[in-house]
Amino acid sequence: MSELELTFVGTGNAFAPDGLCWNGFVANGRYLFEAPPSALMALHRAGIDPNALDGVIISHHHGDHFLGLPSLILHWKYNGRERPVTIVGPPGTVQLARSIGEAVYPGLFEGRFEIQWVEAAPGECIQLGQLEIEPVEVAHDTRLSLNLGYACRLDGRRFAYTGDTSLCDGVLDLARTNEVLVSECASRDNYIPIHMNLVDDIPHVRAAMARDATLILTHLTPDVDDYGLERTIVARDLKSYRF
Numbered sequence: 001m002s003e004l005e006l007t008f009v010g011t012g013n014a015f016a017p018d019g020l021c022w023n024g025f026v027a028n029g030r031y032l033f034e035a036p037p038s039a040l041m042a043l044h045r046a047g048i049d050p051n052a053l054d055g056v057i058i059s060h061h062h063g064d065h066f067l068g069l070p071s072l073i074l075h076w077k078y079n080g081r082e083r084p085v086t087i088v089g090p091p092g093t094v095q096l097a098r099s100i101g102e103a104v105y106p107g108l109f110e111g112r113f114e115i116q117w118v119e120a121a122p123g124e125c126i127q128l129g130q131l132e133i134e135p136v137e138v139a140h141d142t143r144l145s146l147n148l149g150y151a152c153r154l155d156g157r158r159f160a161y162t163g164d165t166s167l168c169d170g171v172l173d174l175a176r177t178n179e180v181l182v183s184e185c186a187s188r189d190n191y192i193p194i195h196m197n198l199v200d201d202i203p204h205v206r207a208a209m210a211r212d213a214t215l216i217l218t219h220l221t222p223d224v225d226d227y228g229l230e231r232t233i234v235a236r237d238l239k240s241y242r243f
């Protein structure tokens with residue numbers, strides 16, 4: 001069985017508490033999940049060449065998940081990228097990325113490489129090179145176009161990512177069917193309506209998973225721990241985990 005490696009470019013929630021980088025991770029060095037504002041800095045610090053990325057997969061349009069895109073594209077434009085890159089996100093991603101990117105860096109999209117945009121909808125199957133992803137609708141900010149989690153297959157391994165969400169059927173479906181689940185856990189015991197917390201929600205997520213599956217918590221406050229749950233890891237900034 002081939003190895004699955006997840007490297008966290010950040011593990012903090014929207015407030016970057018205590019200096020945690022905003023949440024995002026890279027699968028097998030090639031696929032970046034989320035484009036937080038600190039993504040480019042964190043990729044460099046983690047020793048991942050941004051030009052080695054084949055794709056960026058965004059769950060929803062909140063700034064801590066999306067606003068790092070202009071810096072990534074700027075890097076690619078001026079640091080030798082020639083290979084195409086695929087950017088996946090909810091409906092409206094192309095228009096939003098283009099309007100913000102062009103406003104903050106005029107000419108940003110005049111690079112030598114092609115951006116292949118994919119606006120994802122639940123029930124589709126999207127192929128990015130070796131990565132196959134299936135978007136799942138989750139329950140987060142209904143004022144945004146759509147909030148997505150993703151079920152993924154990469155090099156024969158199955159993992160999933162919840163995106164930002166409260167506890168919902170989409171999360172439990174991802175929990176039941178994957179060997180590794182990267183789950184948001186936005187606080188320890190504070191009730192935040194559009195998020196999950198460690199004490200009230202995460203035990204239900206863990207209980208839905210197979211016993212030999214691994215749960216990784218991210219989008220954190222620093223007081224989140226494993227709460228004694230089996231096969232549960234609290235992700236750390238710039239750390240890699242192999243399965």
Ligand SMILES: [Zn+2]
Pocket residue numbers: 060062140141164
């Ligand atoms: Zn959010």
